[in-house]
Amino acid sequence: MKPTKTIHIALGSNKGNKLQYLQSAIDAIFVHIGAVKKISKVYKTPAFGFEGDDFYNACISVVTEFKPKKVLKELQAIEVELGRKSKTSKGYESREIDLDILFFEDEIIEEKTLILPHPQLQNRKFVLQPLLDVAKDFKHxxxxxxxxxxxxxxxxxxxxEHVNIWLxxxxxxxxxxxxxxxxxxxxxxxxxxxLSNKISSDFNAKLILERFADNPFLPKFYKEPERYAFTLEMSFLADRYQQISDDLSQLDLFKDFMVSDYDVNKSLVFSKVTLPEDEFRLYRKLFYQVYKDIAKPDLYVYLYQNTERLQANIKKRGRNYEKDIKDDYLDKINSGYLEFLKSQPEMNVKIIDVSEKDFVKNRADYLWLLSEINDASVGSKQ
Structure with a gap:
């Protein structure tokens, strides 16, 4: 997952349906730049530096994976999309929408096309007042x-003047x-x-990540699967139980929900593939004894990718102990998951084929995936 930065953007409009221009800009920023964390109140202010209608002004904080120049380019494209025309004079003039980067976290940039922090923000009350709503303690x-x-x-x-309208x-x-x-x-x-990381960051969720990287038997299993399969699966059984029971029992009052990158039932899926039949039967008995009281997820999302794409992803992340994973093993794991899910009619399951999507690098693909998950969320409540 790419590193993210919190940025602050000023929005202004003094032409046409000003409130709608502000809202449309925020919607477009969410689609093209990143998750909107905070939105200020809307303020009415007089035109600054020229004669014109009053402005509606606001500020937002946004979390983005993009670099400053990419954000600037996207903001300029949004302005054009919303109808802003090229300036007809050298000074200030009325505009449908005006979008300015105020801060890009604590970066300092002085270039011909971009200066950060915005060089005039400390002199403009119409910027500082809404900025106070979203970044009161942030230091220039x-x-x-x-x-x-x-x-x-x-x-x-x-x-x-505060306008009693909320974006x-x-x-x-x-x-x-x-x-x-x-x-x-x-x-x-x-x-x-x-995906779990991105959802946690964008939607204020408590993040639960599997601790597989600390398992000393995993590299040994990939080298000698028959020798270490049962040991590996038993170690996962114990560790997953400890982690998930601890995490699910510890409520975080500052988070809206929990998101995990695994479900404990994966132990059954993998063990059925890796263990001989007699060992699997024993393992399954132990599994049901251990996990009988563990809370089940309210929504189970299965990301399906074809084997070719899985191998490309595995190669890209470069874990040495995964380099010799065979196609046949991945095929069996996929089949194991799908077979398991078909046998669980009581579970709220959403299977999504992401083989042709890159939701890590492409924000449009990420938003498409969120919509697919959201459709499952809405449908299950009806």
Missing amino acids: PILNKSIETLLAECNDSSVI KNPKKSYTFNNYNYIAIEGNIGAGKTS
């Missing part, structure tokens, strides 16, 4: 002053937090950890 990386301090010291005497966060259209616990499952290399 050059001036080393909080937004609250900058607003108190600002010499701009413009009258700022909507686009992520609220997704209903994941209808659930307490969502499990993301899939074959080796399907992208379940990446």
